[in-house]
Each structure stands twice: as C-alpha cells, then as structure tokens.
Amino acid sequence: MLRLYATxxxxxxxxxxxxxxxxxxxxxxxxxxxxVLSSTYIALWDERPHLGxxxxxxxxxYVWIGQALLTVCGLMGGGFExxxxxxxxxxxxxxxxxxxxxxxxxxxxANAGRAAFQxxxxxxxxxLIGALVFGFTLPxxxxxxxAFLLAVALGSVVGFALWYLVAMSAFWLLDGQGVMQVAWxxxxxxxxxxxxxxxxxxxxxxxxxxxxxxxxxxxxxxxxLGRYEGRELAGAYAFQACWALVLLAxxxxxxxxxxxxxxxxxx
Amino acid sequence: MSSxxxxxxxDGLEKTFTVRRRAGLIRREKREVRAVDGISFGVERGExxxxxxxxxxxxxxxxxxxxxxLTPSGGRLxxxxxxxxxxxxxxxxxxxxxxxxxxTLWWDLPLKDSYRLMHxxxxxxxxxxxxxxxxxxxxxxxxxxxxxxxxxxxxxxxMRGDIAAALLHDPEVLYLDEPTIGLDVVSKAKVREFLKxxxxxxxxxxxxxTHDLTDIEQLCSRVMVIDHGRLMxxxxxxxxxxxxxxxxxxxxxxxxxxxxxxxxGARFVRAExxxxxxxxxxxxxxxxxxxxxAAAHPLVDLSVREPDIEAVIAKMYGGTREERRESLR
Numbered sequence: 335m336l337r338l339y340a341t342x343x344x345x346x347x348x349x350x351x352x353x354x355x356x357x358x359x360x361x362x363x364x365x366x367x368x369x370v371l372s373s374t375y376i377a378l379w380d381e382r383p384h385l386g387x388x389x390x391x392x393x394x395x396y397v398w399i400g401q402a403l404l405t406v407c408g409l410m411g412g413g414f415e416x417x418x419x420x421x422x423x424x425x426x427x428x429x430x431x432x433x434x435x436x437x438x439x440x441x442x443x444a445n446a447g448r449a450a451f452q453x454x455x456x457x458x459x460x461x462l463i464g465a466l467v468f469g470f471t472l473p474x475x476x477x478x479x480x481a482f483l484l485a486v487a488l489g490s491v492v493g494f495a496l497w498y499l500v501a502m503s504a505f506w507l508l509d510g511q512g513v514m515q516v517a518w519x520x521x522x523x524x525x526x527x528x529x530x531x532x533x534x535x536x537x538x539x540x541x542x543x544x545x546x547x548x549x550x551x552x553x554x555x556x557x558x559l560g561r562y563e564g565r566e567l568a569g570a571y572a573f574q575a576c577w578a579l580v581l582l583a584x585x586x587x588x589x590x591x592x593x594x595x596x597x598x599x600x601x
Numbered sequence: 602m603s604s605x606x607x608x609x610x611x612d613g614l615e616k617t618f619t620v621r622r623r624a625g626l627i628r629r630e631k632r633e634v635r636a637v638d639g640i641s642f643g644v645e646r647g648e649x650x651x652x653x654x655x656x657x658x659x660x661x662x663x664x665x666x667x668x669x670x671l672t673p674s675g676g677r678l679x680x681x682x683x684x685x686x687x688x689x690x691x692x693x694x695x696x697x698x699x700x701x702x703x704x705t706l707w708w709d710l711p712l713k714d715s716y717r718l719m720h721x722x723x724x725x726x727x728x729x730x731x732x733x734x735x736x737x738x739x740x741x742x743x744x745x746x747x748x749x750x751x752x753x754x755x756x757x758x759x760m761r762g763d764i765a766a767a768l769l770h771d772p773e774v775l776y777l778d779e780p781t782i783g784l785d786v787v788s789k790a791k792v793r794e795f796l797k798x799x800x801x802x803x804x805x806x807x808x809x810x811t812h813d814l815t816d817i818e819q820l821c822s823r824v825m826v827i828d829h830g831r832l833m834x835x836x837x838x839x840x841x842x843x844x845x846x847x848x849x850x851x852x853x854x855x856x857x858x859x860x861x862x863x864x865x866g867a868r869f870v871r872a873e874x875x876x877x878x879x880x881x882x883x884x885x886x887x888x889x890x891x892x893x894x895a896a897a898h899p900l901v902d903l904s905v906r907e908p909d910i911e912a913v914i915a916k917m918y919g920g921t922r923e924e925r926r927e928s929l930r
Contacts, residue, residue: 338721434693
C-alpha cells in the first residue's frame with residue numbers, strides 16, 4: 335500500500351512540475367508581495383523596534399518565510415481543495431470512491447508531492463531573492479535548517495488537514511464558495527500572513543497562537559529564528575502534531591459521514 | 602454463494618432517494634424518488650449484455666450499486682458472490698469500470714504514469730502488468746500516446762486510455778457506462794472491435810450502458826431495457842422488434858409512376874414518383890414479398906430498410922409513460 339501512496343505523491347510532485355510558467359509566475363508574485371510587505375515591516379519596526387520580540391532582520395526573515403510557505407503549507411488555500419471540491423460537485427468523486435484506496439490517504443499523498451514541489455519551486459527562489467535584497471536573519475547552521483524543515487513538514491500536514499476538512503463540506507453544500515472564502519480569510523489572518531501572531535495584542539494574540547493556523551507559518555518561522563530550544567522546540571512540534579492529528583481525524587470522520595451520505599443518498 | 606447463482610445477480614433490487622424540496626418559505630417537502638424499482642436479472646460469466654434506457658431511467662444508479670459505491674435500499678445484489686456495498690474494496694480488485702464521461706486517468710501527467718499507478722493500486726504482479734500493458738497498448742493503439750499528457754489526448758484516445766486502465770488488473774467483469782459517447786465513427790469502431798475481442802478471447806463479462814444502439818447491435822446478444830427504474834425487456838436484440846411491433850420497409854423503384862402496389866403481407870406507405878414504400882412485419886421474410894412485387898410490376902431497383910431500433914424503443918418508452926400517466930390519474 336505504501337508503494338501506491340508513494341506513487342501518488344510522486345505524481346503530485348510531477349503534476350505541479352509540469353506547469354513551469356505557473357511556477358515562475360508564482361515566484362514573481364511571491365517576490366513582489368515580499369518586497370511590498372518588507373517595506374511595510376521596515377517602516378513598522380522603525381517606529382516600534384522589537385515589536386513582538388523580533389528585530390528588523392527577524393521580521394524581514396518572517397516576511398520571506400511567509401512567502402516561501404504560502405503554497406507549501408496552504409496558508410490561504412492548499413492548492414488541492416479546489417480540485418477536490420470540483421470533483422465532488424461534478425460527481426467525478428465516484429471514480430475516486432470505487433478505487434481500492436483510501437480517499438484521504440490518496441489526497442494526503444498527492445498533496446505531500448505538491449507541497450514538496452512547491453517548497454523547491456516556489457519556496458527557495460523568493461527566500462534567495464529576499465535574502466539577497468535585505469540580508470535577513472538566517473538559522474544557525476545545518477541543525478537550524480533541519481529543525482525548520484521538520485516544522486515546515488508538520489505545518490504542511492496541518493494545512494492539508496484544514497483544507498481537506500473544508501473540501502469535505504462540499505458534500506453537503508451545493509456551492510463550496512462561502513466556506514472557501516471564510517477559510518481563506520481565516521487563513522490570511524490567523525496564519526500570521528499579514529502580521530506575525532506575536533504582534534497580536536492581548537487575548538486575541540493568545541487565542542490566535544493556540545489555533546491550528548499558527549502551525550502553518552508562526553511556528554515554522556519561530557523555529558527558523560531559533561526562538562525555541564530543547565523542550566520548547568519539542569513542545570512546538572507537539573503543538574503542530576496535535577493539531578495535525580485532531581484535524582486529520584476530523585477529516586476522516588467527515589469523510590466517513592460524507593461517503594455514507596453519498597453511498598446511501600447518491601449525492 | 603451457491604454454485605448455480607449467476608455471476609452477477611440482482612433480485613428485486615431497489616434504490617430510493619429522498620429529495621427535499623422547498624414548499625413555501627420554511628416548509629420542506631420530502632419526496633421519495635424510486636430510481637431503481639425492483640430489478641431482477643442474472644448475468645452469467647462471459648456474457649456481454651447491453652443495458653439501455655432513456656436518461657434518468659436508473660442505468661447509472663444500477664451500475665453504481667454494482668460497483669458498491671451506492672447501497673441498495675432493498676433487494677439482493679451479488680457480484681461474484683460478493684455483496685458490493687459491504688465489500689467494496691475486495692470487489693474493486695475483481696472489476697473494471699469505465700465511465701464514458703469521467704476519467705480515471707491523471708489529467709496533467711503522461712498516460713503511462715496513470716498505468717504505473719494502476720500497477721500499484723491493484724498490486725498487479727510485475728510480469729503480469731508488463732504483459733497486459735503491452736497487450737492493451739498494442740490492441741488499443743496507444744504506443745504513441747504513452748508519453749502524452751492526458752489533457753492533450755483527444756476524446757477517443759482518452760477513452761481507449763481509460764479502457765486499458767480499467768483492464769490492467771485482469772478484472773472478471775467490466776462495466777462500461779456510455780463508452781462511445783462523443784466519439785467519432787472511427788473511434789467508436791475501434792472501441793467496439795476491441796471489446797468484442799476482449800469478450801471473445803478473455804471471456805471477460807461485459808455490462809454496458811449506451812445511448813448508441815449500434816453498440817448494442819454489434820456487441821451484445823442480449824439486451825436489457827430499463828425505464829422508470831423497472832426492467833421493461835430482457836432478451837435478444839431481435840426480440841425487441843416483436844415487443845415494439847416494428848416493421849421493415851421495402852423501398853421499390855419502378856420503371857414509371859404506377860398506382861399503389863397491393864400485395865398480401867405488406868402495407869402501402871407512400872409513393873414519390875416511381876418510388877414506393879411498403880411496410881411489412883419485421884419478423885416476416887422479405888423474399889416472398891419481393892418475389893410477389895417483382896412478378897407483377899416492372900422493377901428497376903429495390904432495397905429493404907431495417908427497422909430503426911431507436912424508434913422501437915421510443916415506442917416502448919412512450920407506452921410505459923402513458924401507462925404511468927394513466928395510473929397517476
């Protein structure tokens with residue numbers, strides 16, 4: 335079975351690799367947004383140095399990590415859910431259902447392949463551009479990079495689990511657009527894409543840092559910046575892993591309900 | 602499973618959907634729709650059966666129940682002794698499905714990638730996989746297409762690609778839901794020829810739904826007609842003519858314009874200059890009729906037109922629709 339899902343993941347990787355122009359366009363967009371956000375952050379940190387405990391260099395690194403992880407962790411859309419929703423809406427999901435394979439594991443694998451490609455294709459280039467232009471904070475040695483990549487991997491699993499749950503709603507709602515937009519807005523705000531969650535004031539900040547979206551960017555960025563060590567680092571991973579498990583389980587439950595509904599009611 | 606049970610066995614199979622409709626501002630009206638309303642039939646191993654009916658007759662619902670992705674509301678269903686909805690995954694390894702309007706292939710990737718996926722998904726032994734792939738690539742003319750992304754294939758090419766994908770794991774039964782829909786004449790012919798060989802050489806049981814009666818005429822010795830979720834006819838294709846009381850047409854070209862021909866066993870339909878149309882029961886032989894006409898009239902040419910099965914079936918459906926309307930009153 336593992337070989338099947340490895341093949342699915344490899345296919346997911348290569349599917350996205352075939353769209354070179356789209357990838358280049360994505361890199362360009364990420365870089366432009368990175369530049370815009372960077373100038374905003376420079377102005378902000380100029381007014382309020384050490385905002386959220388970040389130096390300007392930390393804040394700039396945060397911006398470019400955000401651009402790099404945008405598609406990898408699905409901050410504002412995982413890249414697979416639209417396809418899945420479309421398959422549910424058109425009934426093509428029937429083809430997926432009669433296969434001797436698990437629906438969630440299938441899409442998980444395909445998404446893992448996609449995320450791996452986008453880390454290389456859309457993650458590395460903006461980071462390089464940002465680092466060359468602004469010279470922001472870098473992790474301390476290979477160990478720091480490795481710790482960061484593990485946090486990214488976990489973040490991408492949480493991202494998948496969130497968007498899978500969103501996609502499952504299409505089994506009940508004729509039009510998934512409303513849910514998609516709410517999820518998109520929540521992602522934009524609570525992932526810390528606009529402003530790091532450490533900067534959020536009071537209770538709002540405390541709550542935002544507990545939500546699953548914090549796993550997507552805030553935690554990987556803080557691991558990158560070396561703000562966790564030893565037990566704290568393990569705690570950060572555990573936070574991500576817990577959300578991953580909870581959301582994957584919720585996705586499975588939704589899938590079971592949905593397939594039963596489809597199987598009994600015909601969708 | 603008793604040894605005498607047919608390979609595919611439906612006994613009083615039912616599927617009822619509950620449809621909720623808005624009736625007023627808040628009130629919802631529940632209505633039951635019987636998509637499949639007590640269908641019984643058996644298909645033996647190696648048979649090739651056509652399953653036809655108008656849109657919404659319940660064909661696809663039946664196929665979905667046969668593959669196990671839809672649970673019957675009533676009745677009994679067994680495929681190879683397996684209850685499909687209970688053991689969907691186990692059954693999936695023994696069946697192949699082709700949905701004409703959907704694809705199982707990976708849209709953005711070369712065709713061969715999808716086959717590699719089937720290899721893993723159905724855990725096909727390597728040697729068997731290579732042998733089957735070679736065979737179907739050869740028979741379905743896919744050699745030049747293996748490296749082409751599926752999205753670049755024509756509909757006919759994609760359909761052949763899908764059929765191969767459904768067969769790599771040597772399924773014992775193949776369900777085809779409108780396999781020739783939208784295909785051009787050449788592609789249709791290729792697909793039909795292939796299915797005929799598959800059934801003949803490998804003994805694969807085939808159940809196919811279609812709107813194209815030529816599919817049925819060329820492939821299936823047995824046809825089942827379904828309408829309103831009920832089986833209206835189950836038997837040989839030729840027998841449909843009897844049910845629909847169809848007629849064949851004898852088109853006669855005479856030397857000159859003549860009064861309507863009167864011969865026993867035929868009915869004058871119309872005339873256009875020297876050409877006349879005579880109708881006679883489809884089950885009767887044309888030979889004595891031709892002889893009778895030729896003996897009494899100066900003939901230039903003649904031809905026999907087979908009854909339009911589509912018309913026959915339309916007649917059948919029409920009949921049932923009216924009966925329904927009657928019963929509703």
